[in-house]
Amino acid sequence: MSASDHLNHFCSENICPCQEKCPLSTALGIIGGKWKIPILCALNYDGPTRYNALRKKIKGVTNTMLVTSLKELEADGLVLRTQYNEMPLRVEYKLTENTNNLLPILGNLTVWGKEIEN
Amino acid sequence: MSASDHLNHFCSENICPCQEKCPLSTALGIIGGKWKIPILCALNYDGPTRYNALRKKIKGVTNTMLVTSLKELEADGLVLRTQYNEMPLRVEYKLTENTNNLLPILGNLTVWGKEIEN
C-alpha cells in the first residue's frame, strides 16, 4: 500500500474531483478562516467557555469576527452554544463530538507542520 | 488518553499559541488557497506531469494561478520542478517525500469531511 492510496479516496477519476465539491474541500472550508483554529484550540484547552472569556483569550479577535466564526462553527456542528437565562445573561460554548473526531487529525497536521518548518 | 491530548501538542499554554505562529497554522497555510489541493491531487493521481497537461486537467485554473500556486508549493517543499531543455521545452512537476507524508492525513480529513456532510 503506497502513500498514494490514501488520496485515492477523493481522487479516483481521471480528472480530479476535488475541483468541484469534495469532502476534503468541505473539511478545509469548515476549519478555514482566520479565527476558526484559535477558537477550537481555546475551547479544547479550556472546555466550556463564556463569550467574553473567549474573546479575552483569543488575542486580536473582534466581536464581529468572533460571533461570525462561532455561528459558522455551530452551523457546521463543531461547536455547541448553551444559553443560561440568568442575571446577568450567561452563554457558554463548547466542542461537540464531531470536533473530537477532528482533533487527532489536526494533531497529525501539527506534527507534519513542525517537520516541514525545518 | 482523551481526544484532547492530540491537540495539546499545539495548545499547551493558558493562552492558545495558535493565534501566533504555530505548526498547525503553517500547515493549513501551505495547503490553503483555491488551487493547492487540486494540484496535489492531480500530481498524486498522475505522477510527474507537464505544465500544460496539468493546466488542462485542473479545470478552470488560469496560468497566473497555476504558476503562482506551483511556485509556492515548490518553495514549501511539496512539489519538485524539473526542466528538460529539449525542443520544445519540457517541464515536469511531481510530489516530494514531504507531500507523501501529508497524504494520509489529508485522507483522514476526507473521511471526516464525508461524515460531517450527512
Add this chain to the structure above:
DNA sequence: CCGCATCCCGCTCGATACTG
C-alpha cells in the same frame, strides 16, 4: 511550450459605534 506583468474586482476581515 512555459510561463510573466498588469489591471481589476469581490469578499474577507477590521474598526467603530450601538443595543437587548
Add this chain to the structure above:
DNA sequence: CAGTATCGAGCGGGATGCGG
C-alpha cells in the same frame, strides 16, 4: 453580558495580453 450594524481597506484571485 452578549452580542449587532455599518462602513471601508486590503488581499486573494480572475481576465487579458505579452515574452523567452
